[in-house]
Amino acid sequence: MLEIKGLTKTFSGFTAVDNASLIVKKGDIHGVIGPNGAGKSTLFNLITGHLIADTGEVRLHDKRLTGLAPHAVVRRGLGRSFQRISVFPRMTVWENVQIALVAKDQQEFCFWKPLVSQNEQIARLLETVRLEDEAQVVAGELSYGRQKQLELALALAGEPHVLLLDEPTAGMSPRETEDSILLITRIVKDRGVTLLFTEHDMNMVFGIANRITVLHHGAVIASDSPDAVRENSSVQEVYLGRPTH
Incomplete structure (x- = not known):
């Protein structure tokens, strides 16, 4: 459904996204996680045309999105919400x-x-x-x-085929977070929309995602099922704070 190949973006010598690649399959609820500054929002901005990548490409239904303006990306079938309302x-x-x-x-x-x-x-x-x-x-x-x-x-x-949500529950109360999770999962199921989202609430991510990609310093260090990501030693060390030795 959505394929990201080798996206790289630098700002004045700082690499915000580093050769990132991932595949989102039709019907996936795909979470992207990582520490603050890992490059999650920059990655979303590259996918949706709000930033231009130094290298790499984005394809939706095997059609190239790279280089299109944000409104043109939306009309190709990719919708988005932002961290800030x-x-x-x-x-x-x-x-x-x-x-x-x-x-x-x-x-x-x-x-x-x-x-x-x-x-x-x-x-x-x-x-x-x-x-x-x-x-x-x-x-x-x-x-x-x-x-x-x-x-x-x-x-x-x-009417997106793929919906990108950038921290959809950020700033919400526990009750609002719970209601939002239920609402999002119902909409995805009822409308048959493929979902790619970033989120800091790990309970939400591991509760609803069927696949998770982990970013660290702009690079993908894992992309797998929730159980496999949870047991990944690199993820435990750099993100979950668990030493590997």
Whole structure:
């Protein structure tokens, strides 16, 4: 489904991503973990076109994404959410999703003249992320967890084949984290979306992922099943803090 080959990115001599390669198969829930500064967000920015790689390539359905602008990557079937919430805080929840649909279909935007089919899509998306009761609430007035749900709706509006979530539960309370995990796994299952995500909450990662890739200093040091990653001596030493001898 998604193939990353030899991606490298340096900033003023510092190598943020170092010849990273990984494969995400159709239907995977694939977690990317690593210590702070391991290169996880930089890797996501390279995959989605927000940064240009020094070397390497990204392919979706065996078609090259490398070099495309972020909006073109989205239209190829790759959706994304960010570490920092990226919504329109002064617009309503409904209007936020409407804008995402307009962008997907490359239409002219018009608040006062929405299409009937568009209204139906917005309603379905809000129901999917459990925000139907907050449709007319200004996005900036939502709780942090609710804004994350709205951002998920914006990503889903592009009808992605692969969804990238960058720390989807960061900053959430334990209850919000639990609700978010249940919501994400349900959406992935119901929509048949392939998921690639980064996360610091190891309980979440090992609880929902069927495959995990570990980054250290920008390089992939392991990419395997959760059980195999948990037992990997290199991972234990550099990430989980367990000495190998």
